[in-house]
Amino acid sequence: MSDPNIQGYELKPGFRGMAKDTGSDQTMFKGVHWGKAMMWIFLLSDTFVFSCFLISYMKGRGSTPEEWPNPSEVFALDAFGVPVPLLLIAIMTFVLITSSGTMAIAVKYGYEKNRKMCGWLVLATAIGGLTFVGMQAFEWSKLIHEGVRPWENPFGAPQFGSFFFMITGFHGTHVSIGVIFLFIYAYKVFAGHYDTGKRGWFTSMKGDYVEIEILGLYWHFVDLVWVFIFAFFYLW
Amino acid sequence: MTETNNNKEQASTHKIGIYLWIWGLLFVLSFFSYMVDWYQFQGILRWSLILFFMFLKAGLIMAFFMHLFWERYALVNVLLWPMTAIACFIFLMVAEFEYLLFSRLFYFVVGG
Numbered sequence: 503m504s505d506p507n508i509q510g511y512e513l514k515p516g517f518r519g520m521a522k523d524t525g526s527d528q529t530m531f532k533g534v535h536w537g538k539a540m541m542w543i544f545l546l547s548d549t550f551v552f553s554c555f556l557i558s559y560m561k562g563r564g565s566t567p568e569e570w571p572n573p574s575e576v577f578a579l580d581a582f583g584v585p586v587p588l589l590l591i592a593i594m595t596f597v598l599i600t601s602s603g604t605m606a607i608a609v610k611y612g613y614e615k616n617r618k619m620c621g622w623l624v625l626a627t628a629i630g631g632l633t634f635v636g637m638q639a640f641e642w643s644k645l646i647h648e649g650v651r652p653w654e655n656p657f658g659a660p661q662f663g664s665f666f667f668m669i670t671g672f673h674g675t676h677v678s679i680g681v682i683f684l685f686i687y688a689y690k691v692f693a694g695h696y697d698t699g700k701r702g703w704f705t706s707m708k709g710d711y712v713e714i715e716i717l718g719l720y721w722h723f724v725d726l727v728w729v730f731i732f733a734f735f736y737l738w
Numbered sequence: 739m740t741e742t743n744n745n746k747e748q749a750s751t752h753k754i755g756i757y758l759w760i761w762g763l764l765f766v767l768s769f770f771s772y773m774v775d776w777y778q779f780q781g782i783l784r785w786s787l788i789l790f791f792m793f794l795k796a797g798l799i800m801a802f803f804m805h806l807f808w809e810r811y812a813l814v815n816v817l818l819w820p821m822t823a824i825a826c827f828i829f830l831m832v833a834e835f836e837y838l839l840f841s842r843l844f845y846f847v848v849g850g
Contacts, residue, residue, distance in 0.1 A: 513810075520811035531813050539813070546817055553824045557831050564835035567842055574775050592772045599768060603761035606803045610752060715805075722803045726796055732768075733792035737775050738785070 508532060535712045537705070538719065545723045548676075552727050555672065556734055559665040571657030573736050576650075577641070591736050594637050595728065598677075601630025602725040605718045612696070612714035620714060621691040627721060628684035631677055638674045642667075666735070673731055676724050680717075687717050752808075760802045767795050 513532060514522050523532050531539050563570055574587035581589055608623035645666070649656045652664040690696065695709040702709060771791040774784060801807040806814055 515811075517811055520815055523810060523812040532810055534809070534813060542813065542817060546820060550820075550824070553827070557824075557827055560828070561831045561835045561838075564832070565838035565842065567839065567846065574778075588772065588775055592768075595768050595772070596765065599761070599764045602799065602803060603757065603764070606757045606761070607754060610754060610757060719804055722799055725803075726799050729792055729795045729799070733771065733788050737771060737788050 535710075535716070537707065537716050538712060541716045541719050545719065548723065552669075552672070552730070555665075555669050556730060559669060559735065562661045562665060563659075566659045566661060568659040570659050571655065571662045573738075576645075576657050576662075577736060588736055590637060590641055591732065594634055594641075595732055597630055597634050597637070598725050598728050601627045601634070602722055604630065605721045609715045609718040612691070612711035615697065615711065617691060617694060617697060620711070621688055624684055624688040624691055624714065624717075628681055628688055631681040631684060631721075631724075635674060635677050635681060638670065638677075642670075669731060669735060673724070673727055676727070680721050680724055683717060684721070687714065756802060760798050763798060764795055767791050767798075771795075 511526070511528075511532075513519060524530055526532075575585075577591050578585040578587045579589040580586075604623045605627045608620050608627060611619040611623060650663045650666070652667055654660045655663045690702070690709070691714070694700075695702070696711045696713065697709075699708045699710065701707065702713075768791075771788060774787045774791070779787060806817070
């Protein structure tokens, strides 16, 4: 998305361009807003946090001689009296992907300075995220009712509960923070803060639609983490 | 402010179609990975299918939704090379849990 147009600097493509950009004695990420670069660096560090959780889950699950609970039974949901494996998780996955798609299109409309479309799509993303958090709260309370605790559960290896609450809880926290910011940014878009360049309360930088892309990066990252949690925790 | 018009045209580079395509693909891939569980595939087939769909979805999200496909290599490489450290960590911990499981089972059978 970077469209650098730097006077007196010739941009080269590929690895040659990377070497030239890095050694240019100027800003290294050509055409990338500093806020966007910082969001990427933050997401990189967050990747490490989530990786550590998932790796510790792998180690915990791999090293126990006890039977690991079968996720497709634990997370089954009765639909019309028939237990459907992972029904709620599948719906949550689709809701999160839907909200990721609306966010991607919101970023596009943001760069086209289409205030209304961008605002509605950010709002739709926020509502999708809220739905996801609601379903996760339902899932948690259902499992707690069934006796799943961080130290024990009726299905098998006791470690299951601690990994489940830790990993999905940390992810849910990210979603919740994202939802709060999505609502704030939806308001800011509708209020035209990015058209007039009004300074924000959070960074005091001049309002620009690049902020929608930065928020979008965070939101897609939340979706990205869910892809890995879905694969490793619910399907494996 | 004379520049804004030029920037406006440059910035809106991608058609909406690409996002809708990726969106649709993500739905289809998620549906397939759900089907892996639905049909109760087991063993190597299950694990390889899960990993295949997972990496495909992650790649699509990062490349197109997060725009990495269009970013300059200076940014892309800063973000992707640290992942090798995670891969190393995974290999180390796999060796560790294999050994731990072995020693647990061994001493449960043989006794302290």
